[in-house]
Structure formats: C-alpha cells, structure tokens
Amino acid sequence: MNAFDLSFAELRARRNNKWSRYGSDVLPAWVADMDFAIAPPIQTALGHLVAGHDFGYPLRNGERADRAIANAFERRMKSRLDWTVDVELVQPVADLVQACFASVVAFSDPSDSVVLQVPAYPPFRDAILDNGRRMIEHPLRDTGTQFALDLDALVRLIEPQTKIILFCHPQNPTGRAYGMEELRALAQVAIDHDLIVVSDEIHCDLVHAPLGHIPLACVSQEMAERTVTLSSATKGFNIAGLRCGVMHFGSQRLMQRFHQRIPRKLLGQVGITGIDATIAAWDESQPWLDAVKQHLLEARNHIAERVAKELPAARMYLPQASYLAWIDMSALELDEPPFDFFLEKARVAFSEGASFGPQYNNFVRLNFATSREILDAILDRCFDAARAFQRRRRGSNDPATGDAILQRHKP
Amino acid sequence: MNAFDLSFAELRARRNNKWSRYGSDVLPAWVADMDFAIAPPIQTALGHLVAGHDFGYPLRNGERADRAIANAFERRMKSRLDWTVDVELVQPVADLVQACFASVVAFSDPSDSVVLQVPAYPPFRDAILDNGRRMIEHPLRDTGTQFALDLDALVRLIEPQTKIILFCHPQNPTGRAYGMEELRALAQVAIDHDLIVVSDEIHCDLVHAPLGHIPLACVSQEMAERTVTLSSATKGFNIAGLRCGVMHFGSQRLMQRFHQRIPRKLLGQVGITGIDATIAAWDESQPWLDAVKQHLLEARNHIAERVAKELPAARMYLPQASYLAWIDMSALELDEPPFDFFLEKARVAFSEGASFGPQYNNFVRLNFATSREILDAILDRCFDAARAFQRRRRGSNDPATGDAILQRHKP
Numbered sequence: 001m002n003a004f005d006l007s008f009a010e011l012r013a014r015r016n017n018k019w020s021r022y023g024s025d026v027l028p029a030w031v032a033d034m035d036f037a038i039a040p041p042i043q044t045a046l047g048h049l050v051a052g053h054d055f056g057y058p059l060r061n062g063e064r065a066d067r068a069i070a071n072a073f074e075r076r077m078k079s080r081l082d083w084t085v086d087v088e089l090v091q092p093v094a095d096l097v098q099a100c101f102a103s104v105v106a107f108s109d110p111s112d113s114v115v116l117q118v119p120a121y122p123p124f125r126d127a128i129l130d131n132g133r134r135m136i137e138h139p140l141r142d143t144g145t146q147f148a149l150d151l152d153a154l155v156r157l158i159e160p161q162t163k164i165i166l167f168c169h170p171q172n173p174t175g176r177a178y179g180m181e182e183l184r185a186l187a188q189v190a191i192d193h194d195l196i197v198v199s200d201e202i203h204c205d206l207v208h209a210p211l212g213h214i215p216l217a218c219v220s221q222e223m224a225e226r227t228v229t230l231s232s233a234t235k236g237f238n239i240a241g242l243r244c245g246v247m248h249f250g251s252q253r254l255m256q257r258f259h260q261r262i263p264r265k266l267l268g269q270v271g272i273t274g275i276d277a278t279i280a281a282w283d284e285s286q287p288w289l290d291a292v293k294q295h296l297l298e299a300r301n302h303i304a305e306r307v308a309k310e311l312p313a314a315r316m317y318l319p320q321a322s323y324l325a326w327i328d329m330s331a332l333e334l335d336e337p338p339f340d341f342f343l344e345k346a347r348v349a350f351s352e353g354a355s356f357g358p359q360y361n362n363f364v365r366l367n368f369a370t371s372r373e374i375l376d377a378i379l380d381r382c383f384d385a386a387r388a389f390q391r392r393r394r395g396s397n398d399p400a401t402g403d404a405i406l407q408r409h410k411p
Numbered sequence: 412m413n414a415f416d417l418s419f420a421e422l423r424a425r426r427n428n429k430w431s432r433y434g435s436d437v438l439p440a441w442v443a444d445m446d447f448a449i450a451p452p453i454q455t456a457l458g459h460l461v462a463g464h465d466f467g468y469p470l471r472n473g474e475r476a477d478r479a480i481a482n483a484f485e486r487r488m489k490s491r492l493d494w495t496v497d498v499e500l501v502q503p504v505a506d507l508v509q510a511c512f513a514s515v516v517a518f519s520d521p522s523d524s525v526v527l528q529v530p531a532y533p534p535f536r537d538a539i540l541d542n543g544r545r546m547i548e549h550p551l552r553d554t555g556t557q558f559a560l561d562l563d564a565l566v567r568l569i570e571p572q573t574k575i576i577l578f579c580h581p582q583n584p585t586g587r588a589y590g591m592e593e594l595r596a597l598a599q600v601a602i603d604h605d606l607i608v609v610s611d612e613i614h615c616d617l618v619h620a621p622l623g624h625i626p627l628a629c630v631s632q633e634m635a636e637r638t639v640t641l642s643s644a645t646k647g648f649n650i651a652g653l654r655c656g657v658m659h660f661g662s663q664r665l666m667q668r669f670h671q672r673i674p675r676k677l678l679g680q681v682g683i684t685g686i687d688a689t690i691a692a693w694d695e696s697q698p699w700l701d702a703v704k705q706h707l708l709e710a711r712n713h714i715a716e717r718v719a720k721e722l723p724a725a726r727m728y729l730p731q732a733s734y735l736a737w738i739d740m741s742a743l744e745l746d747e748p749p750f751d752f753f754l755e756k757a758r759v760a761f762s763e764g765a766s767f768g769p770q771y772n773n774f775v776r777l778n779f780a781t782s783r784e785i786l787d788a789i790l791d792r793c794f795d796a797a798r799a800f801q802r803r804r805r806g807s808n809d810p811a812t813g814d815a816i817l818q819r820h821k822p
Contacts (some may be wrong), residue, residue, distance in 0.1 A: 006464065016467035033467035043461060050457045053417065055650040055688070056427035056444035065652075094505060094679025101677040123676065130674045239466040241476075241683035263541045265534065266512040266677075268505025272652035273684040277466070 002295055004036040004288065005371045011035050016241070018367075022349045027378050030351040032172075034238045034323065034369035039288035042237060045280035046273055058272040065275045066092045073231065073246050076282040081204070083215050085248055089255050092270045094243040096202055099230045100127035100166060103198045103247075106261040107228075108133055108163040115157065115165040115195075117149070119326070119356035119363070121172045124200075128166070136162060137357070140174060146317050147174040147326075151185050158189070164196045169216060170203040173326045173356055173365040175319020177207045180214055187216070187223040196254075198228045202245065205236030205289060207321040208297050217250050224250035228258070233281035235322070236289055244274030292369075296323050299368045299375055310383045323369035329353075330362040332386055333393075338364050346385035348378050413706055415447040415699065416782045422446050427652070429778075433760045438789050441762040443583075445649040445734065445780035450699035453648060456691035457684060469683040476686045477503045484642065484657050487693040492615070494626050496659055500666050503681045505654040507613055510641045511538035511577060514609045514658075517672040518639075519544055519574040526568065526576040526606075528560070530737070530767035530774070532583045535611075539577070547573060548768070551585060557728050558585040558737075562596050569600070575607045580627060581614040584737045584767055584776040586730020588618045591625055598627070598634040607665075609639045613656065616647030616700060618732040619708050628661050635661035639669070644692035646733070647700055655685030703780075707734050710779045710786055721794045734780035741773040743797055749775050757796035759789050 011019050018033040049055065060068035070090035077083040093099045104114060104127050113134040116124055128135040136157050141150035167186070170177040178186075190197050197216060204213040217224040232245030249255035300318060303325055307314050313331040329338035339352035342364065353363030368375055422430050429444040460466065471479035481501035488494040504510045515525060515538050524545040527535055539546040547568050552561035578597070581588040589597075601608050608627060615624040628635040643656030660666035711729060714736055718725050724742040740749035750763035753775065764774030779786055 010463070014463060014465045014467065015470060016465060017470045018467060020470040020473065031468055036464075038464040038466060043464070046461045050454060050461060052421070052425060053447075053449040053454070054425045054427060055449060055652045056425065056429060057442055058652045059426060059428045059431040062431065094682070097676050098679035101674060105677065126676060130676065241466045241469045243680050243682035263512055265508050265537060265541065266516065268509035268679055269654050271505070271654035271682040271685050274682050 002036075002291065002371070004292060004295075006035060006037055008374070022343075023347075026343070026347045026349050027374060027381065028349045029367045029370075029378050030349050030365070032235060032322075032324065032367060033240065034292070035371065035374065036238060036292060036369065038239070039237055039281060039285035041280040041284035041288075042239065042277045045276040049273060049276060055272065058275070060275070060279075065272055066270060069244065069246060069270065069275050069278055072279040072282045073248070077215070077231075080286075081213060081215060081218075083218050089249045089252065091247040091249070091255070091258075091264065091267070092275075093230075093245050093247055093267055094270060094274075095234075095240075096200055096230050096232065096245050097123040097127065098267065099228075099245060099247050100124060100198060100200070101131065102262045102267065103196075103228055103258070104128060104131045104133055104164065104166075106258040107196045107198075112161045112163045113159055115154065115162060117166075117168065117171065119173055119353075119360045120166075121168065121200075122355050124166050124168070134161075139359075140171070140176070147171070147176050149178065149182050149186055151182075151189055154186075154189055155193075158193050158195070162193065162195060164198060165190060166200070167197050167216065168200045170201075170207060170213070170321030172200075172203065172322065173324050173351070173363075174317070175321050175324055175326065177211050177213060177320040179211075180219070183214060183216055183219050187219045190226060191222055194226075196226050196228065197223075198230065200230045202230060202232045202235045203322045204231065205233075206293065206296070206323065208293065208300065208319075211320050213321075217248070225254060226250065228254065233278040237277075237281040237285060239274070239277050239281065242271065242274035242277050244270045244278045296369060299323070299370075299372065300325070302372070303366070303368055303375070303379065306379050306383075310379075311386055314386075323367060325366040325368060326363060327366055328363050332389070334389065337361050341389070342382055342385060345389065346381040348381050413447075413702065413782070415703060415706075417446060417448055419785070433754075434758075437754070437758045437760050438785060438792065439760045440778045440781070440789050441760050441776070443646060443733075443735065443778060444651065445703070446782065446785065447649060447703060447780065449650070450648055450692060450696035452691040452695035452699075453650065453688045456687040460684060460687060466683065469686070471686070471690075476683055477681060480655065480657060480681065480686050480689055483690040483693045484659070488626070488642075491697075492624060492626060492629075494629050500660045500663065502658040502660070502666070502669075502675065502678070503686075504641075504656050504658055504678055505681060505685075506645075506651075507611055507641045507643060507656050508534040508538065509678065510639075510656060510658045511535060511609060511611070512542065513673045513678065514607075514639055514669070515539060515542045515544055515575060515577075517669040518607045518609075523572045523574045524570055526565065526573060528577075528579065528582065530584055530764075530771045531577075532579065532611075533766050535577050535579070545572075550770075551582070551587070558582070558587050560589065560593050560597055562593075562600055565597075565600055566604075569604050569606070573604065573606060575609060576601060577611070578608050578627065579611045581612075581618060581624070581732030583611075583614065583733065584735050584762070584774075585728070586733050586735055586737065588622050588624060588731040590622075591630070594625060594627055594630050598630045601637060602633055605637075607637050607639065608634075609641065611641045613641060613643045613646045614733045615642065616644075617704065617707070617734065619704065619711065619730075622731050624732075628659070636665060637661065639665065644689040648688075648692040648696060650685070650688050650692065653682065653685035653688050655681045655689045707780060710734070710781075710783065711736070713783070714777070714779055714786070714790065717790050717794075721790075722797055725797075734778060736777040736779060737774060738777055739774050743800070745800065748772050752800070753793055753796060756800065757792035759792050
C-alpha cells in the first residue's frame with residue numbers, strides 16, 4: 001500500500017472519464033489518468049484558492065499569472081533537465097492538443113504535409129487532418145527489442161511540401177524515450193529538409209531509471225531554432241482536467257513566425273487553478289513524483305514478468321517512460337479485436353489499438369498507473385479470459401466464462 | 412454588512428490583480444472584480460473537486476464536461492431570459508477575449524473592417540487591430556440623459572469591406588442595457604449591410620431592476636442567424652480567473668462558417684474548475700446573485716446621490732447594468748488626467764478613461780462592487796482631493812493635502 005493509493009470506493013467516486021465511462025463491473029485501464037491521490041503541495045495550492053474565495057483576475061508575484069507559469073517552467077527545466085530556457089519564448093496553452101493544432105496552422109499551409117510517427121495518440125492525427133493538411137505516416141520500426149525511429153524511411157517519405165514533424169518524446173503509446181543518438185539523427189533530417197519539429201514532451205517527468213529525458217531542443221542550437229517543445233505537469237502529476245501546458249519556442253524568430261498566424265489572445269488564457277497547480281507540481285512535488293515513479297517502475301516490471309510467464313503470446317517491450325504498455329495481441333489469434341475481446345470477456349477496458357492507427361487493430365494500450373491490487377486483478381481477468389478462449393478453441397470442456405472470471409477477480 | 416462582504420484583511424490577502432497591483436495605501440476601484448465572497452454552491456463544487464483529488468479527464472453525467480457547460484447554458488438562458496438555445500450551437504471558450512479574436516479571424520479577412528462602439532473595453536480593440544483588420548470607431552451618443560446607439564452615424568460609417576460589429580450589451584464601460592427598440596434598429600442595420608454581430612453579453616446577469624436583459628439573438632430569427640452571442644458566469648459570479656465562457660451561434664450555418672477557419676481544438680479545452688464553477692453558478696447560485704444585485708443597485712444610487720451633492724462637476728449617468736460607473740471629470744478642469752490625479756492625490760485607483768479610447772482621457776471607470784464602507788472611503792478620498800484641488804486653484808490657504816485625506820479615510 002502506497003501513501004498515494006486511493007480506495008476502490010474513492011476511485012469509483014471520481015467523476016473522471018476513466019472510472020465513469022464503463023459499467024461498474026469493468027476495470028478501467030485506458031485513458032492516461034493515474035489512480036493516485038494528488039501531490040500534497042498541489043492540494044494545498046488549490047485549497048488555498050478555494051479558502052480565499054480568490055478566483056478573480058490573478059496576479060502572482062506582481063506579474064500576470066501566465067508569466068508565473070513561464071517562470072516555473074524555466075526553473076523546472078533548469079533544475080531537472082539542466083536545460084536553460086528563455087521565459088520570453090514560453091507561451092501558455094490550455095492543452096497539448098491546442099498547441100498541436102496551433103502549430104500546424106502556424107507552420108504549414110493547406111497544401112502541405114506533416115509527418116507523424118505511428119502508432120500515434122489520436123489527436124495528433126486530428127491536428128493534421130482537421131486542418132486540411134496531408135498526413136505522412138512514419139511507422140516506428142520494431143527492432144525486435146524495442147521501437148525505434150526509422151530515419152531511412154523518414155527521408156524517403158519527406159516530400160517538398162513537408163513542413164513539420166509532429167514528434168512525441170517520450171512516445172505515446174510505445175513508451176520509447178529516445179536517446180541522444182536517435183535525436184541527433186532526427187535533428188539532422190529536420191535540418192537537411194528545413195522542417196519544424198513540434199516535440200510533445202509531456203511525458204518527460206515519467207522517464208524510468210536508469211534513463212533520463214533529453215529535450216530535443218538540447219541536441220544543438222541549430223535544432224533548437226526549429227523546435228517547438230510542448231510540456232506540462234498534467235501527465236506527471238495527474239492534473240489533465242485543469243488544462244495547463246506550455247509551448248516553448250527555440251528562437252525569437254520561430255515564436256514570431258508562430259504569432260504571425262496565431263495571435264496570443266486567440267489561444268485564450270489559462271485558468272488560475274491550472275496555473276497554481278502546475279507551479280506547485282513543478283516547484284514542490286518532486287518527492288511525490290519520485291515515490292510514484294518507483295511504484296510505476298515496479299508495476300512495469302511486474303507486468304512484463306507476468307505476461308512473459310502467463311500469457312507469452314502477448315508481446316510487449318518494457319516502456320522506457322510513462323505508465324502505458326503497448327501490447328501486441330496478434331499471436332493470440334482472437335476472433336475479434338483484443339480491445340473488444342477483453343472488454344467483453346474480461347471486463348477490462350484498455351485503450352483500443354486501432355485508435356492509434358488502423359493497422360494497430362491487434363494491439364491494446366494498458367494503463368498500469370493503479371494499485372498493485374487492481375493491476376493484478378486486471379491481469380488475472382485478462383489472462384483467464386485468454387486461457388478460456390484458447391481452451392474453447394481447442395475444444396476443451398472447461399466451462400470457464402467471463403462471468404466466472406469476474407467472480408474470481410473482483411477487487 | 413452583507414453576508415458576502417469580506418474583511419479588509421481578506422481582500423488584501425487575495426492574490427488578484429485588483430488588490431495587488433497598487434500599494435497598500437491605495438483603494439482599488441478598477442478591474443472588474445467584485446470584493447465579495449464567492450457564492451456557496453460554487454465553493455461547494457470546487458471543494459468537492461479538491462476533496463476528491465479529481466483533476467483527471469472529466470466526465471459529467473456521462474458526457475464530456477464541455478457538453479455539460481453547453482447544457483447548463485441552455486438551462487440558464489431558458490429559465491432566466493426565456494431564450495431557447497440549441498446546445499449543439501454552443502462552443503465553450505476560455506474567455507471572451509479569445510472568442511472575439513476567433514470571431515474576427517473567422518468572419519473577416521485582413522482587408523476588412525470591424526465596427527466597435529466606443530468607449531470600449533480595450534481587448535475588443537486588440538481583437539480588431541492585432542488581427543490586422545481596420546477598426547471603425549462608432550461613438551456612443553450622449554443624449555443628455557444616457558448613452559445610446561447612434562444608428563444614423565453607424566450607417567454612414569459602414570463601408571463595403573465592413574463585415575462585423577463587435578457589440579457589447581450591456582455595454583462596458585457605460586453600463587447601458589439596450590432596449591428592444593434600439594436592438595431592433597441595430598439588427599436592421601446589420602441585416603441591411605449583411606454584417607455579423609458578435610454580441611458580448613457577459614454582463615447580462617447584472618442588469619438592474621426594473622430593466623431586464625434582452626439577448627440580441629432574440630430580436631428576430633433573421634438576426635439570430637447572424638449573431639454570435641458571448642456569455643459566461645465570470646462577471647455575474649466573480650470567477651474570471653477560472654476561465655470559462657461560451658459562444659453561441661444563431662444557426663448551424665454560422666457555426667460551420669466559424670469552424671471552417673477555427674477548428675474546435677484550436678480553442679483548447681476549458682478546465683474542469685471553470686466548468687464545475689460555472690454550472691454551480693448558473694444552476695444554483697441565483698439567491699446569492701439576487702442579494703449581490705440588491706447591494707449593487709443601492710450602491711449605484713448612493714454614488715449618484717453623493718456625486719450630485721458633493722462633486723456635481725463630475726458627470727455620470729446611472730449605469731443600467733453591472734457595477735461600473737463611467738464618470739466624466741472634464742468639468743473639474745484638473746491639470747492632469749483624472750486617473751493620475753485620483754491615484755496620486757486620493758490614493759484611489761480607477762480604470763483609466765483613455766484605455767477605453769484616447770478621446771476619453773477625462774473619464775474614469777469606477778468599480779463599485781465593494782462594501783459600503785470601502786465605497787464611502789473611495790468617494791470621501793476623491794471628493795476631498797477634488798475640493799482641495801479647487802481650493803488650491805482658487806488660491807485658498809486651506810492646507811488639505813493627499814496625506815491629510817489618507818489619514819481621514821483609512822478604512
């Protein structure tokens with residue numbers, strides 16, 4: 001039992017998408033929310049706002065509150081990643097999806113194309129397609145031990161009309177945290193083809209030891225000048241609903257180019273609860289995050305061990321970051337997409353593989369940011385359902401059904 | 412003493428712009444924040460979020476939280492204004508400035524012009540000029556008893572390139588709540604010249620008895636189809652820092668036209684604290700608002716009486732809505748702008764007239780949403796400073812100075 005674990009009743013009482021979308025007999029392992037209590041400094045900051053009836057036009061330290069978030073980002077990047085950012089080049093945003101949409105509009109025209117590594121978080125696809133740009137899918141390469149950037153393929157895919165790479169680092173859903181060598185090679189391609197790279201680094205707080213996060217903009221000054229970094233405390237500190245993130249532009253020129261098409265005020269102001277929570281997260285909540293990361297690391301290794309032992313047909317690599325496992329269920333030879341199978345037969349809700357790209361229909365994304373007890377219940381249900389399916393297919397008379405599984409694994 | 416009054420210490424502890432911008436010897440009467448405790452249902456809703464550690468991706472009643480805000484807006488417009496809106500035509504936004512920027516981009520091109528009644532809230536001017544559109548200033552007419560729309564002048568000002576009227580109703584800073592006759596006449600001009608009207612109605616909850624708010628979109632179906640209504644609970648319920656508002660489009664066609672240039676996700680999602688607070692405001696906080704409005708009505712009349720009696724050279728009309736008095740100080744013949752004079756000599760911070768248009772240099776905007784005690788201190792300080800100035804000008808030997816005034820009126 002961790003200090004940050006919540007009871008099953010507390011989780012069910014949350015009015016979030018994760019615990020409300022499905023029936024009460026379903027264990028949710030989908031949307032990127034963690035089943036943990038919020039870091040105490042964040043709770044204190046929000047409690048302070050409520051106690052003070054203090055929801056007017058905010059100032060912080062004599063400055064506009066959006067400036068305070070830029071300053072907090074600067075401190076965080078310096079102290080955690082040894083990256084020196086310029087607070088003048090920080091633009092607060094509500095969320096990373098908004099930042100992607102705005103970047104696509106700012107740095108490309110409707111006839112242009114945008115590269116996206118796949119599998120990909122669905123809103124990235126929307127940011128390209130909803131804005132009438134063409135999407136160039138750039139599949140991650142499965143090396144047999146990990147997912148990797150296939151830079152030779154990337155060079156072949158780039159067209160004269162290609163203007164942007166929408167990059168996700170650490171990558172969602174695969175959990176890849178790219179190393180310096182891969183980032184340098186990507187940077188060279190971007191420089192050679194005069195591309196802007198929009199680098200979503202919102203999972204940067206969740207890179208697992210012994211690796212560390214390397215911001216793309218740190219590869220070289222030349223690369224920084226064409227990099228828009230997207231960051232937030234929402235993933236690491238579980239406050240996505242408060243809607244607060246930042247864009248950082250690698251040069252004044254890049255920011256000016258952005259604002260020529262996207263005036264600041266078109267983006268809207270960030271709410272004060274998001275700002276105060278983010279500042280409390282970045283400045284004061286590292287002890288909470290350290291404990292959570294230790295738990296996540298152990299959970300990740302535990303899943304990998306159990307999968308290898310109990311359902312070896314399910315193929316997964318150890319995610320290097322975050323609390324998401326990208327699992328290939330092809331070898332199970334289910335007669336329906338694994339998302340549907342596990343929802344129906346195991347009453348477990350994963351994220352659907354196909355939502356990350358239609359070719360990933362046989363994958364699921366497992367969110368393991370929960371207690372060990374719930375995680376084991378999720379795995380038990382899934383393994384039992386998969387075994388029952390295989391017994392049925394082999395003509396076995398074993399009567400195991402979804403209902404029987406449910407009975408056994410109610411947390 | 413009202414139930415919603417806060418102590419001077421509580422106000423000073425607020426980290427809002429209103430009470431932090433100036434020195435501790437200055438009484439703030441500027442930015443549109445009310446010096447009152449927040450409505451209990453809003454406090455309860457926010458306390459519930461904090462207690463539940465519930466800041467993940469939100470659902471409300473099985474729907475996305477932004478849908479919940481559209482539903483709450485529909486209920487509110489129906490119950491308070493007898494206006495039936497279509498929830499499908501509601502777009503949540505962070506703030507009204509964002510909505511103005513987006514509307515100007517969506518409904519005009521860079522070579523086009525946009526009409527703005529002046530004096531005007533400064534961000535309206537930014538929404539026109541920052542987007543490279545031409546601004547057509549349309550001065551409100553001073554009828555001798557009130558400010559009014561000058562529709563003959565409007566017709567003369569409209570050019571072939573004019574596409575939009577940015578309309579503010581009730582009007583900020585004058586507090587005019589337009590009546591049906593004026594709205595009908597405005598609608599006719601808009602229809603005749605094929606203009607879109609973006610109608611900022613965020614002060615609609617604060618129209619004083621016996622008047623009531625009439626949404627521009629209610630004038631006629633023909634007018635509704637070219638009206639974008641902007642609304643929020645931020646002004647009526649004092650929660651501007653939570654950043655939540657709505658745009659309502661008078662027809663499907665108008666909304667589609669908007670989204671052709673401004674995809675939904677470019678606007679960003681609204682934070683859950685803004686959503687829950689707004690729903691609690693609209694659905695449950697009317698008793699609080701009724702009490703606040705009664706206090707504001709009495710405060711408005713009190714100011715008008717004291718000004719007429721003690722500083723008759725200051726000219727003001729009774730604002731029909733909100734807690735802002737627009738006061739013409741020209742006849743005082745001060746030797747500096749009244750904003751500077753009262754800040755220096757009375758230690759009272761008004762909103763500066765010139766920020767609503769350079770020609771309004773001799774006006775100030777007084778925010779009277781405070782306790783009677785603080786309001787009287789503000790008026791005492793200002794009247795004393797004005798009298799001292801006049802005595803000095805007449806060569807009187809009276810030694811009254813700003814310091815002496817301060818001494819007398821410390822709340």
